Amino acid sequence: xxxxxxxxxxxxxxxxxxxxxxxxxxxxxVLLLARRAFTRRSLSRNWPxxxxxxxxVAALVSLLAYPSIAIWYAxxxxxxxNAEPVIPIVGWLFHTGSRVYHxxxxxxxxxxxxxxxxxxAHGWFLGLVGPSIRASKALGAAVxxxxxxxTYLVARRHARQSLAMVLTGLFALLLLQFRHYSFWTxxxxxxxxxxxxxxxxxxxxxxxxAAVLSGAAMGVLWNLKITGPLYTLPVLxxxxxxxxxxxxxxxxxxxxxxxAFPFAYYAxxxxxxxxxxxxxxxxxxxxxxxxxxxxxxxxxxxxPLVISYYAVPRSLRPATSTWRNTLAALALGVTGIVIAASKxxxxxxxxxxxxxxxxxxxxxxxxxxSPRTIVDVNAARACVAFVGTAVLIATAQEGQIxxxxxxxxxxxxxxxxxxxxxxxxxxxxxxxxxxxxLSLERxxxxxxxxxxxxxxxxxxxxxxxxxxxPGATIRAIAECRVSYWLIPKGEAPFSGRxxxxxxxxxxxxxxxxxxxxxxxxxxxxxxxxxxVWQCHGASNR
Amino acid sequence: MPRRVKSVTANHDSLRRALGRxxxxxxxxxxxxxxxxxxxxxxxxxxxxxxxxASNPVWGxxxxxxxxxxxxxxxxxxxxxxxxxxxxxxxxxxxRSMWRADYMKVLLMAGAxxxxxxxxxxWRLVGTALHCAG
Numbered sequence: 001x002x003x004x005x006x007x008x009x010x011x012x013x014x015x016x017x018x019x020x021x022x023x024x025x026x027x028x029x030v031l032l033l034a035r036r037a038f039t040r041r042s043l044s045r046n047w048p049x050x051x052x053x054x055x056x057v058a059a060l061v062s063l064l065a066y067p068s069i070a071i072w073y074a075x076x077x078x079x080x081x082n083a084e085p086v087i088p089i090v091g092w093l094f095h096t097g098s099r100v101y102h103x104x105x106x107x108x109x110x111x112x113x114x115x116x117x118x119x120x121a122h123g124w125f126l127g128l129v130g131p132s133i134r135a136s137k138a139l140g141a142a143v144x145x146x147x148x149x150x151t152y153l154v155a156r157r158h159a160r161q162s163l164a165m166v167l168t169g170l171f172a173l174l175l176l177q178f179r180h181y182s183f184w185t186x187x188x189x190x191x192x193x194x195x196x197x198x199x200x201x202x203x204x205x206x207x208x209x210a211a212v213l214s215g216a217a218m219g220v221l222w223n224l225k226i227t228g229p230l231y232t233l234p235v236l237x238x239x240x241x242x243x244x245x246x247x248x249x250x251x252x253x254x255x256x257x258x259x260a261f262p263f264a265y266y267a268x269x270x271x272x273x274x275x276x277x278x279x280x281x282x283x284x285x286x287x288x289x290x291x292x293x294x295x296x297x298x299x300x301x302x303x304p305l306v307i308s309y310y311a312v313p314r315s316l317r318p319a320t321s322t323w324r325n326t327l328a329a330l331a332l333g334v335t336g337i338v339i340a341a342s343k344x345x346x347x348x349x350x351x352x353x354x355x356x357x358x359x360x361x362x363x364x365x366x367x368x369x370s371p372r373t374i375v376d377v378n379a380a381r382a383c384v385a386f387v388g389t390a391v392l393i394a395t396a397q398e399g400q401i402x403x404x405x406x407x408x409x410x411x412x413x414x415x416x417x418x419x420x421x422x423x424x425x426x427x428x429x430x431x432x433x434x435x436x437x438l439s440l441e442r443x444x445x446x447x448x449x450x451x452x453x454x455x456x457x458x459x460x461x462x463x464x465x466x467x468x469x470p471g472a473t474i475r476a477i478a479e480c481r482v483s484y485w486l487i488p489k490g491e492a493p494f495s496g497r498x499x500x501x502x503x504x505x506x507x508x509x510x511x512x513x514x515x516x517x518x519x520x521x522x523x524x525x526x527x528x529x530x531x532v533w534q535c536h537g538a539s540n541r
Numbered sequence: 542m543p544r545r546v547k548s549v550t551a552n553h554d555s556l557r558r559a560l561g562r563x564x565x566x567x568x569x570x571x572x573x574x575x576x577x578x579x580x581x582x583x584x585x586x587x588x589x590x591x592x593x594x595a596s597n598p599v600w601g602x603x604x605x606x607x608x609x610x611x612x613x614x615x616x617x618x619x620x621x622x623x624x625x626x627x628x629x630x631x632x633x634x635x636x637r638s639m640w641r642a643d644y645m646k647v648l649l650m651a652g653a654x655x656x657x658x659x660x661x662x663x664w665r666l667v668g669t670a671l672h673c674a675g
Contacts, residue, residue: 283598284598285601286595286596286598286602286605287590287595288578288590288604289588289589291609292608292657295609299612299616307629310623310628310629335613338609339602339606376628378628382629501586501592502589502596
């Protein structure tokens, strides 16, 4: 892809990727004008065919593109997002026996509000195959791809094979609108696979065992994020209608057991500390601009439900109480997430786990749809505009990944870091300058020394919550807990500033911290990408 | 009338009445919020709206609930109207005949939404003209 095309896509992404309803209405208007100009007479006859063609082609391309992009991303040992490295790092620390959630006044600064399974999954996997960035990214990609396969099986509950394939392709297309969030190292791929599995199991006809297994999958979901139960409301509605209250009770009991397991079983997973971090995070309020974006995304992602409902003749539409309850539960869950995901740092990607459920309901609506029988011309038009919007936004989002990873892929920081660590005794850790891209390879060092003191994304969150760096952290710096800090070349150590609106541009590290660092360290050399700061201890200077 | 059709119609009627009544609570709150947001977009930072209120959970969550419920209200109006005429895109006549005496409520709520969703650029231009844009 040429730089000019990528530049154009980036301009579109910045301006419109957060406004899907606006893009949808714009696309619809353009389509109507274009069709009116060229084929006035055959307009009403051609729209259903155009809708089927657009959906099928977009689905086919997405079914090829999604795995290609996921595997390509996983094969590159660089991260795109600065919040990705902490997941495999804390996962590995969990594997080696360190705490997943440290105390508020501990010297370490890496605790996040994701549930333990988000980290434990990586810990178990890295323990099995050996710790590396590629392995952690491979887990994200494998789980993301798994969710696509399971969503196909979910769609097959109602739809014939070809329709289920198209719906699965559209599911992949919708995932691609959220850049790499469905196959990165953070909890979203695990959420997708958990929700699609619980849905698949809830719609099985094998009775109590399926209900318990569905509940177990829900338990994983509940544990991954505190908002987990909201995603499972439609699944619980389905379970209740399929197997009565007994099945629902069994599923809920299994979910509670699975969700509570890490806290009950592992000494290094503290329920108390998890709650402390959650409470602190809840104190930050919300962003109204993010709330509006969430509302718009929720409306856009639910559009297929309305379009597919009116695409079939009235006599073929579902009208059972199961269907109504599932929709009501979905509406309730989406509403809750729209509000909860308005916290600073959250956003519309929190709606991702609803996608398998939406695909399931769309398959339900279209179950008896024969080819070329879309009855409502408006539904066909809306379908074309919806698919067009998804293609535009997904292309722009993937363009950004492509452009960024192309640059990052040319760097060889990991080799540089390993070469330095091999030739120097003592603990080497990744520090931060004014930018973050060169610090994304920090898992390499955390895997090597089984320790991790400072996670800048966590520090950024804590500052938003009004939590400064504790004395224990400053002491750990001054007392040489880390022998060598690698700071991105040419940048002042720990000079980053906060990007959250409420604390915008405030220094992430207080003067006291920076003073302690300068007192205890001096720059002793450089590598290809980093300045090396060695700790001599404050008392030795 | 078949029993199922009768029960669906009764459901729709009760939903329509519920939406009509809830308007009295929802609309004034939403209108005040939208007007305040409009002032913010015109004269302050359009991307960090009501920071003092929103960052305080005591105010932030109720504001979010009013905002989201108002969207749900308008969505409910659309869905009921679409169901009544069995079309994805109901005409204005369909809205008028569905909502009868409550039609003005629908129009006023739609007006508030129009205000909320006007492009920020317009408000910035207004802010510049009023010499209040920060």
